[in-house]
Amino acid sequence: MKPKLSAYVSESVAQRLELAARRPGTNKSAIVDAALDRFLNPERDTSGDAALIRRLDRMSRQLERTDRDLGVLAETIALFIRYYLAITPPLPSQDQDAARALGRERFEMFVAQVGKRVASGGRLVADVMDRVSASKPDLFMRNVEEGAPLGADQPSDTGSRSHTAAGEPPEPSPARREEVDNV
CATH class of the missing domain: 1.10.1220 (Arc Repressor Mutant)
Known part of the structure; x- marks a missing residue:
């Protein structure tokens, strides 16, 4: 009853x-x-609410991975641009036309490679992250507790290098710094 x-x-x-x-x-x-x-x-x-919640959790994890990948990509590009601008000397005016032609050719090759990779479904960021995490699983966690910059593993004992321990380029000359700042 x-x-x-x-x-x-x-x-x-x-x-x-x-x-x-x-x-x-x-x-x-x-x-x-x-x-x-x-x-x-x-x-x-x-x-089906439970199935919907599981799906939303899975989507949340995917978004977190995408956010992490985008952060790594943005940092990589920013560091590359900073490094490139800091170390690339200005070209003499007589060499600039040849450099522009070579730059266009290289850019067309770059665009073709990106298009091929996107069409094949490959993801370079994911491939690189998988390789790094397999070979050096603690690379991104080193010295986090101490507040050290990522990648600042140990002080360099090889004497004076052109890069700092944190992987940053050397300070450009005052004239070069002005060119970099104006870009």
């Missing part, structure tokens, strides 16, 4: 309950019982 329950509901809920109970194979008690069970036990939800 089931316990009897009396409850007050709003007029609109009562009307919808009445309409739902008119369907064949159901009654008010069964509808209220299922609704209360679902409300009080969301883990036992059989309507």
